[in-house]
Amino acid sequence: MGDLTSLVFKRLGLGLLTLLVVSILIFFAVELLPGDIAQAVLGQGATEETVNAMRQQLGLDRPAPVRYLDWLAGAVQGDFGVSLVSGDRVSSAISERFINTLFLAAYAAAIAVPISIVLGVVVALLRNTLFDRVANVLTLTSISSPEFFLGYILILYLSVKTGMFPALASLKSDMGFFELLHRTFLPALTLVLVVTAHMMRMTRAAIINLLASPYIEMARLKGTPPWKVIVRHALPNAWAPIINVVALNLAYLITGVVLVEVVFVYPGIGQLLVDAVAKRDFPIVQACCLIFAATFILLNLMADVGAILTNPRLRHPK
Amino acid sequence: MTKFSDKDVLLEIRDLKIEGYSDETWVPIIKGVDLTLHRGEVMGLIGESGAGKSTIGAAAMGYARDGTRISDGSIEFDGMELTTATESERRALRGSRIAYVAQSAAASFNPAHKIIDQHTEAPVHYRIQKRMEAQEDAMELYERLRLPNPQEIGFRYPHQVSGGQLQRAMTAMAMACRPDLIIFDEPTTALDVTTQIEVLAAIRDIVDQFNTAAIYITHDLAVVAQMADTIKVLLRGEEVEEAPTEQMLDNPQEDYTKSLWAVRSFQRPQKSRPTDGTLPVISVKNVDAAYTGGVKVLDDVSFDVYPGMTVAVVGESGSGKSTTARVITGLLPPSSGEVLFKGEPLPPRYQDRKRDQLRQAQMIYQMADTALNPKVRINEIIGRPAQFYSGLRGQALKQRVDELLDLIELEPAKFYNRYPPELSGGQKQRIGIARALAAEPDFIICDEVTSALDQLVAEGILKLLDRLQKELGLAYMFITHDLATVRSIADEVVVMQNGKVVEQGPKEEMFTPPHHPYTDLLLSSVPEMDPNWLTTLLEERGVDNIGDAADV
Structure with missing residues (x-):
């Protein structure tokens, strides 16, 4: 177990380093974008003087490395600066949006993860039957269709035609929890359809991969029924790859949902990021990207810890 | 067959045919085998790999492995x-009335x-x-075990329990429902000789105590002689002959059976x-x-290997x-001590060795299956070291590969591509040998090269190694746990236990008493053809000494 703690600390340290590299890349990538924030904010009618004055006011006349170091000095103290466009503090502009995104991701994950693992186990049990093929075709169809397309189809059938769920997922502060679930059901369902295939197929593959093992044959020769062979003897040894794919998909639910947010007008962080890039609002872009990078780092770390914890050889050393 | 009456027949197999799916057709694996087993009878099924022993064992449970029917x-x-x-209905029998003990308990227990x-x-x-x-x-x-x-x-x-203990735990598991029949599928093949004895004794006891019938599958005649009442010999899916154990050992009828019995006849002086003051080709020092x-x-x-000689290194796994x-x-790299090649110290790390030093120590591995890249052609496998060490190109390289294939008695035209x-x-093991020879070494390490092979095939490999030694003046370090192999080819023996050399010397000396106690234990643990060998040995050692001490 001491190994595990040291692994966690080592990975967290490396994670911080990764974040630093990401922040450098993002800063200079934003620098490379054509156009100019002062121009963008002031519009086409601006004179050269006003643009220059605005640039001076925002500190854009200083060289790029100086501005980066300036930002970094603030960031390590927890100050991510102010939005260049609106002048709001970055932390307050982002925090509410990020909580919304987390909520939607958690909602989708709470449906998608159990469904895909159960489905994966079932199709592994019924492998090469009609059920297996139908489940494969359906999940592959949903993963191969663009998310916005899936979203519009769902709106058409579940909202416009039947009126079961609202088409727009705009939020109000006084909504109850169940109203919230109801209102955000369609975007969550869209995300579920997008991520289920990947996790289900990995669960199926990880289990089937083990079916040739001697201990599976032993279980069969002990008279164990087929479902129990899968659930009790194969699944406990298949967790490592499954956990990894789940983590990857959870990360996607947080970082890759901008299209779904646009379709359902959901006030999430993806939408904010796209706006900020368009306006070259560097502090917002930087903060969003760091959040995404940290999400990937943390989820991957959790996946590795999970894989270790489900391995009896590592859990119970000799 | 006086011991068992016809009324007590437990399992009766008639004209069993089993097919396996390969290359998109069904090919016969078992071609009409009969088998009659009485209550309390232990039948030994023996034969080389591919004889269909395990397939028949599984079929006795009504079970056809994936890809067979x-x-x-x-x-x-x-x-x-x-x-x-x-x-x-078949599943309801498995585990309750017919149980199975697999070859590798370590792989057959679920790690989770x-x-x-x-x-x-x-x-x-x-x-x-x-x-x-329960x-x-x-x-x-x-x-009891x-x-x-x-x-x-x-x-x-x-994973927290040793191999021999796991094998006994698996036998206990097979006994859990007090079945009428247990299939033992090579239960001791993966074990060291010293551990094998414990498991054999445990299996025999428990089968006796509960009067359980058993099918005991093995390729080791000496083992089956200890365990079985009846022996059935199989060859490529067909029965060769069947007889009570003593009769089979004393008086085999068929030529094939006789050839199995006569194996290990190979011995060289x-x-x-x-x-004359020749330096050892390899000298391991402290x-x-x-x-x-x-x-x-x-x-x-510490030990020395002289040119043209074979030094066998024996010991249990982990030694x-x-x-x-x-x-x-x-x-x-060693933490202290050094390795000398013809008196010159070799750099401890292979990365620091010169090409000429690297070529001198070649290896042949136990599992030719995993030691040869399955996606690379034979000519490349053998040709690469020839190219790397001797700089051969084009026609010269092709000639050298042909030459090497000739040396290992495989026809170049047929195997080249x-x-x-x-x-x-x-054949795979021969390719492994040719790959080692391609570097033109003076010294080859053979790591359990015959233990994954059937006895007849293994003997062919030993003869080949011996011939190559004579022709090319090679020195071998022969790692093995099989003392019969040592007897047939070694000049000197090094016995290792727990990382130490406990005894070393010329072979004749090592096989004549007095021995170091550990050497004695190893030697006396090798099963002999005498059906009473195990009983006698257990009496000598005392039953209480069987089974290792608690180690936690």
Whole structure:
């Protein structure tokens, strides 16, 4: 177990380093974008003087490395600066949006993860039957269709035609929890359809991969029924790859949902990021990207810890 | 067959035919085998790999492995016809009335569950016992099988228990529902000789105590002689002959059986060290070694290998034989001590050795299957070292590869462009030898090169190695746990235990008493053809000494 703690600390340290590299890349990538924030904010009618004055006011006349170091000095103290466009503090502009995104991701994950693992186990049990093929075709169809397309189809059938769920997922502060679930059901369902295939197929593959093992044959020769062979003897040894794919998909639910947010007008962080890039609002872009990078780092770390914890050889050393 | 009456027939197999699916057609594997087993009878099934022993064993449970099917014949178990029974009827027999003990207990126990939880699975599933009763019963069986700490050992995970103990735990698991029949599929093949004895004694006891019938599958004649009442010899899916054990041993009828009995006839005269001051080709001097962060696995190991001689390194698994080979080849730098080649010290790390030093220590591995890249053609496998060490190109290289194939007695035109998976086990091992020879070394390390092979094939490999030694003046370090192999080819023997050399000297000396106690234990543990060997040995050693001490 001491190994595990040291692994966690080592990975967290490396994670911080990764974040630093990401922040450098993002800063200079934003620098490379054509156009100019002062121009963008002031519009086409601006004179050269006003643009220059605005640039001076925002500190854009200083060289790029100086501005980066300036930002970094603030960031390590927890100050991510102010939005260049609106002048709001970055932390307050982002925090509410990020909580919304987390909520939607958690909602989708709470449906998608159990469904895909159960489905994966079932199709592994019924492998090469009609059920297996139908489940494969359906999940592959949903993963191969663009998310916005899936979203519009769902709106058409579940909202416009039947009126079961609202088409727009705009939020109000006084909504109850169940109203919230109801209102955000369609975007969550869209995300579920997008991520289920990947996790289900990995669960199926990880289990089937083990079916040739001697201990599976032993279980069969002990008279164990087929479902129990899968659930009790194969699944406990298949967790490592499954956990990894789940983590990857959870990360996607947080970082890759901008299209779904646009379709359902959901006030999430993806939408904010796209706006900020368009306006070259560097502090917002930087903060969003760091959040995404940290999400990937943390989820991957959790996946590795999970894989270790489900391995009896590592859990119970000799 | 006076011992068993015809009324007590438990299993009757008639004209069994089994087919396997390969290359998109069904090919016969078992071509019409009959088998009659009485209650309490132990039948030994022997034959080389590919003879169909395991397939028949599985079929006795009404089980066809993936990719095989029972195509014809009848299997009647205690009045029930298994070939026409439904899958759930057959499944209801497995674990409860017919049980199975697999070759590798380490691979056949589920790593994710405690041993006792796997033990109680069948009795609880069949509602024979409640969980707690089943646990009590498991502990009692562990005690009868002389497992250390019977009250506690079941609550460990499989990886926390040694191989021999696991094999006994698996036998206990097979006994859980007190079946009428147990299929033992090579249960001791993966074990060291010293451990094998414990498992054999335990299996024989428990089968006797409960009067269980058993089919004992093995390729080791001496083992089957200890265990079986009747022996059936199989060859390529067909029965060669069947007879009671004593009769079969004393008076085999068929030529094939006689050839099996006569195996190990190969023996070459022992050579002694040169006296004219020739330096040893490899000299291991006071070597200590450890894997990163671990405990010492080699402790002050020293021995010499002289040109043209074979030094056998013997010992149980974990005794440090293969680690010594890794030190010599430079894969594992020693923590102290050194390795000399013809008097010159070799750099400890292979990365620091010159090409000419690297060529001198070549290896041949136990598993030719995994030691040859399955996606690379034979000519490339052999040609690469010839190219790397001798700089051969084009026509010269092709000629050299042909020459090497000739040396290992494989026809160049036929094998030049083939891939390893198309070859038999013995042919693959020959390719491994040719690859080692391609570097033109003076010294070759053979790491258990014959232990994965059938006896007849293994003998062919030993003869080949001997011929190459004479023709090319090679020195061998021969790592093995099989003392019969040592007897046939070694000039000198080094006995290792727990990373130390406990005894070394010329072969003749090593095989004549007095021995070091450990050498004695190893030698006396090698099964002999005499059916009473195990009984006598157990009496000599005292039953209480069987089964290792608790080690936790």
